[in-house]
Amino acid sequence: MDGQGAKRVLDTILASKRTEIAALLAAPPPRTTRVPSGGVFEALRRPEGGALRLLAEVKLRSPSVGALSSLLRPAERAQRYAEAGAAMISVLVDGPFFGGSYDDLAACRDALDAAFGAARPKLLCKEFILDPIQLAMAAAHGADAALLIARITSAEALARLADAARDLGIEPFVEVATEDELAAAERAHARVLGVNARDLDTLAMDHARAERVLTRADRGAARVHLSGLASPPDVARIAQGPADAALVGEALMRQDDPGPLLAAMVARAAAR
Numbered sequence: 001m002d003g004q005g006a007k008r009v010l011d012t013i014l015a016s017k018r019t020e021i022a023a024l025l026a027a028p029p030p031r032t033t034r035v036p037s038g039g040v041f042e043a044l045r046r047p048e049g050g051a052l053r054l055l056a057e058v059k060l061r062s063p064s065v066g067a068l069s070s071l072l073r074p075a076e077r078a079q080r081y082a083e084a085g086a087a088m089i090s091v092l093v094d095g096p097f098f099g100g101s102y103d104d105l106a107a108c109r110d111a112l113d114a115a116f117g118a119a120r121p122k123l124l125c126k127e128f129i130l131d132p133i134q135l136a137m138a139a140a141h142g143a144d145a146a147l148l149i150a151r152i153t154s155a156e157a158l159a160r161l162a163d164a165a166r167d168l169g170i171e172p173f174v175e176v177a178t179e180d181e182l183a184a185a186e187r188a189h190a191r192v193l194g195v196n197a198r199d200l201d202t203l204a205m206d207h208a209r210a211e212r213v214l215t216r217a218d219r220g221a222a223r224v225h226l227s228g229l230a231s232p233p234d235v236a237r238i239a240q241g242p243a244d245a246a247l248v249g250e251a252l253m254r255q256d257d258p259g260p261l262l263a264a265m266v267a268r269a270a271a272r
């Protein structure tokens with residue numbers, strides 16, 4: 001896909017979200033017994049001399065690569081990720097473009113609670129969030145954190161969404177790609193920052209830009225490298241840099257059994 005095609009996809013996704021939001025607002029508010037756990041910042045923060053934390057993603061497909069492995073159901077996959085040492089599991093809940101759902105998130109949460117109790121990895125709800133109703137859905141379906149993408153909102157809206165997330169007890173996980181977006185994230189008081197090496201408008205990968213933005217980010221934040229990591233040596237390279245944590249999606253989603261690859265990545269996350 002070229003840059004213009006990618007931009008059109010993002011615009012199409014956002015238009016579809018506005019329709020979904022209208023439907024969510026018209027429906028009865030979500031009810032739940034699931035409670036966010038807190039502790040997301042601490043789970044992602046790398047102690048001095050400690051290992052890079054790893055986040056593993058459940059993403060059944062994506063607009064740029066198409067279908068990925070769906071042999072394991074999301075909840076089974078989340079358990080493999082937890083067994084292999086993921087600090088956090090990111091679940092795509094967008095349906096039309098990424099093949100996910102809020103029910104997938106809830107199934108992951110319930111399976112992890114049953115298998116690991118309080119020692120379970122944290123859960124990140126990944127969605128294109130434009131309205132607080134999506135945050136309420138994330139919390140009701142078991143998220144501990146929700147992705148807020150600086151690229152798709154104004155700085156003011158980003159700060160309001162971050163406050164709304166905190167009011168629900170979930171951690172705003174703010175994704176940025178550029179220095180301007182970083183400034184907006186910092187104004188929203190984000191303490192968990194994801195720096196996407198892939199530009200959402202063009203889909204172009206730029207690891208040098210990601211490292212630069214990560215280096216400029218507040219050292220008090222948990223700083224997460226997002227996208228483009230394919231192998232244990234890629235993880236070892238990020239572990240040498242400024243990031244506290246790194247997120248891996250597609251490479252794990254190409255595996256019918258992601259356990260061995262994630263375990264090998266965790267083993268290479270140690271040294272700085």
Ligand SMILES: O=P(O)(O)OC[C@@H](O)[C@@H](O)c1c[nH]c2ccccc12
Nearest residue numbers: 196226227228229247248249250251
């Ligand atoms: O599959 P990759 O290259 O490992 O990247 C994962 C993750 O960063 C990517 O899925 C992502 C980052 N930001 C997003 C926003 C929406 C949807 C998806 C994403």
